[in-house]
Every structure is written in structure tokens, then in C-alpha cells.
Amino acid sequence: MSQKLVCNCNGTMPLDTKALGVPVHHSLCRQEVSTFLKALDGSDSLVVACTQEGALFNELAEQSEKPLVAPLRFVNIREVAGWTQEAKLSGPKIASLLALADMPEAEPVPVVNYQSQGRLLIVGAGSLALPWAEKLGASLDISVLCTEPGDLPLVRNYPIYTGKVTKLDGYLGNFSVDWDLENPIDPEMCTRCGACVEACPESAIDLSFQIDLNKCKSHRSCVTACASIGAISFDRKERARNAEFDLILDLRTDPKMRMSQTPQGYFAPGKDPLDQAMVVNQLLEMVGEFEKPKYFVYNEKICAHGRNGKVGCSACIDVCSTGAIGSIFKNGQGSVDVNPNLCMGCGACSTACPSGAMRYNYPSVPHQGKELKTLATVFTAEAKKLNQAAAPSLLLHTLKAGTQMIDGLGRTAHVMPKQFEALPSFVIPYGIEHIASTGLDLWLGALTYGFTEVVLLLSGDEDPAYRATLEEQAHLTNAILKAYGFDERIHLIAAQSTDDLQTVSNAMGAMRQRGALSTICTPASFGLSNQKRETIEAVLEHLQKQAKTPLPEAGVALPNSSLLGGLNINKDACTLCMSCVSSCPEGALLDNPDEPILSFIEKQCVQCGICAQTCPEQALTLNPRLQTVEQRKQKTTLNETQAFHCISCGKAFGTLKMVDLMLTKLGAHGAFAGAAMDRLKMCGDCRVVDMVKKET
Structure with missing residues (x-):
């Protein structure tokens, strides 16, 4: 058990010492601070019922000669209980919050690592991007991508590109940016000598060293003036550019990454200079090695994303706002792939996941x-x-x-x-x-x-x-x-x-x-x-x-979003081909090796719908509902029929309904006229034997 220090904050909270079972202090952070210092010398961990002065208590603990038994833990009882309209009745709430603070912390989770060398790309209009580049150039490895022209500095202290961003993705320490060079002048090759500015008869080139194509009359005098440098080309075929960066400062009015939770290392502060300045301060601190928790655990074995090339559940992909989750199909088996560096820990994927394959783990x-x-x-x-x-x-x-x-x-x-x-x-x-x-x-x-x-x-x-x-x-x-x-x-x-x-x-x-x-x-x-x-x-x-109301025999209908439910089957359409059994990722659908019987265990069904998509006869539909626990555990028969036996050897090789359907569909085809029709009534082995006999 821990020591608990409770304070009524200068008498502003009506705390009952007897009811709480611990002494209540009047000014723990001021006149009674010696009580806190004395508690630091104890052999128990320490819980302080005050978050207002947490910084002060932490500072005092750091100055203590004796190492802490465990990190200080703080709990707020003032704003959530002691300062409410019913403060005198909040004893049970305060006691429960103190008990919560006394519980062991969650088990540590794996971490995700980032490494940044400070390679910063500033994207935006030159008038905005270049001034920030000048200020940050001494601290970070700067590159600038001007999406709109701006007067270029005459000294080439850092790379300056121009063009339109076509792709921007990645995360802290691993951003990849694609853009197209749209202007005939490549600023990376340009020496800012000014020869093109003097040579242009239309004054279509200014100190941004970009050609205003609305003014240009195609005299190409600039090309001649820049011949020895080669920075100007109106016939450039290779316009695509790519580079990698650790950090992105996106100053465009329409940022490329518009998700609610952008990746670590990406900042889009907008037009406000104050917001930009605050972001710049963060950028200066994002050089070195960093880590964050790995928020999720994924179990591919119970994932209902896809089977047989069909997509069933894509709930986690649909809800992820960071683009961290993608779809993978290999040999018809579908699973999802999560990039832990892009995951921002919202946990919505686990909330939406019907099978529990995606599990939130921070904490569990x-x-x-x-x-x-x-x-x-x-x-x-x-x-x-x-x-x-x-x-x-x-x-x-x-x-x-x-x-x-x-x-x-x-x-x-x-x-x-x-x-x-x-x-x-x-x-x-x-x-x-x-x-x-x-x-x-x-x-x-x-x-x-x-x-x-x-x-x-x-x-x-x-x-x-x-x-x-x-x-x-x-x-x-x-x-x-x-x-x-x-x-x-x-x-x-x-x-x-x-x-x-x-x-x-x-x-x-x-x-x-x-x-x-x-x-x-x-x-x-x-x-x-x-x-x-x-x-x-x-x-x-x-x-x-x-329950106040017993569940009826047929169960109770649930919303279509339900992860609980059964299946409706059209027995007239079902041929018991068992395609649904092979497609079910959860083992809810079962066949019988000895008889043509399709069985179902509702408890296993996650309502992913792959079975309904796989069924060639469209005989299955989802039935979101709640049945009793006993009903949901039982194996029930969805459909059964007579087996069809080979007319040659007598072995069962299909269902009577399936063979009848096959005969109906193929009987009119010339390839199966006459005696060949009988081969459709044979098992695979006998069919081969019959064909060999007829040929000899």
C-alpha cells in the first residue's frame, strides 16, 4: 500500500478525515510542505491528491537525497469532487479515485522507434517558406519546395526546389516527397547570375528566377544566355522529382495531409504567424532518437478481412484516419498490415473490429x-x-x-x-x-x-x-x-x-x-x-x-452493424457446394465429410459476410440478432440433402441437387450429348476410366 497525502486546498473542500481514513491537510504545498518531505523518506510509494501543484512536488522529490521508492502518483479530487455542488456527498468518489491511484500500473508495451537527423523540407509559397528557411538554416538541414514563386536568396545555403507536390507520405525520419518541376528554370541548377533576367525581352523573369509563362513569348533568349549553365529548358521531359526528409513544415493553404491525426514529424500550422512560430519551436526539438508505444496487437489468425480473394470485413481500414492500415491478399488469404510508425494510438480499429483480431494494448x-x-x-x-x-x-x-x-x-x-x-x-x-x-x-x-x-x-x-x-x-x-x-x-x-x-x-x-x-x-x-x-x-x-425479459426463441434483431448474429439460407438455391465453409475465417460454418450437411455455430460468426459473397448461388444472407448463450453455442444444421452416388462404382461424390443442376445446365451442350451425359454422373476416377475405354 502507498502513503496517501490529501489536502483540502486551504479549506475550500469539505473533506471528512474519518470517512476517508487518512489525515486531511490544509496547505500541503505551503505551510505543511514538511509533511510531504517527511513522506519522501518513507519506504512506501506516495500518492498525492493534488494535481495543481504536481510540478512543485516533483521538483521537491528530485531534490530529495533519498531516491524515490516508486514514481510519484497524483490524483485530482478537487475539480472532480471537492469543488462540485455536491462536495459533501463525494466521499465515495474520492475514496474510489484514491484506490485507483493505488493500483499497479499497466504492464509496459513494446515501443516504436524514430530517428531524425533534422532534414527539414519547408513546403509552400516562397514568400512564406524562404523567410523561415533563413531563420532555421543554422539549426536544421533545410530544403525548400516553393509551390509559388518567391525572391530567391543569392547565396545558395540550402537546396531550393519549385513545382507541384504530387505525393507526400511517411513519418518522422522517413518522409518521401514527389513533385513535378513545372517551370522551365530548374532552381537547383540556377546560379542566380541574372543573365536570363537581362536577356528576356518581355521581363518575364524576376528575382524568383522563375519564368512567368503568361508573359513569355518564346523568344528563348534566356536559353541562349544560360547555355553554359543549362538551368533553362522548355522541352524538359523528366519533370518528376523525389527526395526524402525527416521533417515536413507544410505552409500551403491546402496541405497534402488532411487527416485529423497527421504523422509524427509533419506540421501544417496554417497562415497564422504565431501558430507557425510555435510549430517551429517543436521542429527544433525533433532531432535525435525518439520512441512511442506500440498501441495495438494484431492476430491474423482470427482476422475476417478476406478469404478466397473476397473482402469481408474492412472495418479497421475504413475507420483509420492516419492511413496506417492497409489490405494484403496472398494466395487468396486476406489480412491487414499496420504501419506502427503511422499509428497514432486512437484505437478506433479495435473498437470497430468484430473478431478481436485488432486489439488495443495501451493499456489492455x-x-x-x-x-x-x-x-x-x-x-x-x-x-x-x-x-x-x-x-x-x-x-x-x-x-x-x-x-x-x-x-x-x-x-x-x-x-x-x-x-x-x-x-x-x-x-x-x-x-x-x-x-x-x-x-x-x-x-x-x-x-x-x-x-x-x-x-x-x-x-x-x-x-x-x-x-x-x-x-x-x-x-x-x-x-x-x-x-x-x-x-x-x-x-x-x-x-x-x-x-x-x-x-x-x-x-x-x-x-x-x-x-x-x-x-x-x-x-x-x-x-x-x-x-x-x-x-x-x-x-x-x-x-x-x-435479464428482465427472456429472449424469444427466434432471438432479437440487432442493427446491421452488429458483430453478433446468424445466417439465413435459401435451401432451394443452396447446392451444398460448401464454398461458404472454405471461405469462413472464424470456423462458424462446417461441413460433414460423410454426408452433405452444412452446419453453423452462431457463437463463432462475426457477421463479416464473406460467406454470402462467396456463395455462387447467393443463397446466404446475414441475420444480425441476439440469441441465448445456449443457442449460440449449439451446432445447428443449415441445410442437408441426399448424396449422389457414382453410377459406376457407387461412391458418393456430390449431392443429388448439385448433379441435377449440372445436368440441367450442361445437358444441352453438344459435348455431353448421348453417352457422354453419363460421365457427369460418375466420380472423377470412373469418368477417366470411361473416357479411356471409349477411346480404345
């Missing part, structure tokens, strides 16, 4: 599950001690942006309590790396652990695809809950920006006025798994046992 769902179970358990136990009936609501938010919003709301509500409402006493905030990384497995898991609802706080800077995915997943999750007779428990708060505190305040006010909800089930004891489908199955089984 099992780790988050343990933390959520602790929060719910401690809150409930403390509320019971205080005779409070409330159960907690879970407020999920992106760690950085969401924390900024929640803290800002707490401070504003403390000063202006009539205009803004902070978090109710029953709402527990829980920060994750990115809001898009969380999906129905974690949401339903939280509900089974004792949370009454899950609220997602969107800060406004999410890619539209992320919002759409979260809304879709929330709709699906609520549909599952409704199938069991529960009301909707997954909600979204869609703020427009991190400054949009009013939207969050209104949502908190509505929750406060409504009051705490009741839990939908008794708390579960199981842990959440790294395997998404395994977690979902455990949750569904727990919810089914306590």
Missing part, C-alpha cells in the same frame, strides 16, 4: 477492467458505509483533452456555481488514451461490475469517422441491453471543442437533476479478457441470467 482491456472493477467496488462499499444509496456512473474521456475539460469545468463551477455545474457526486471520470479506443466489450463489462451507465465525453477534436463509429457501437450496445429488457445505458456527450464547457455543464446538470440510476445486475466476478469475443460472451451470459 484486462487492465482497464481491473481498474473499473476497483472503482465500482470501492464506491459502492463507501456509499454503503455512509448510507448513501447511489451507485456510480462512469464518465469515459480522452486522457489529455477530457481532463482539460473536466478540470476546467470544475474550476469554473467553483467560481460560478449558478452558471456551470460540475460533475455530480455519483459520476466517476476515467481517462483513457483516446476515447475512440473503447468499445462495447469494455462498456458492457463496466455495467456488469456495478456502474449504472457509461457516458462518453467527446472533446470535439475527434475525426468524424471516430464519432460515427462510437455512435454506431453505442446504438448496438443499447440494442443488446434492450433485448434483455434493460433501458439505454450508453450515452454520448458531444462537445464542440475543449473550450465548450457549457455543453458538458448542461449534460452534468441533466444527470444531477435526474439523479443516480440503479444498477442493471449484480456485480460480476469475472475479469475482462484480451480476447474481445471471450469478454462479450462472458458479459452476455451474466446479463442473460438477470
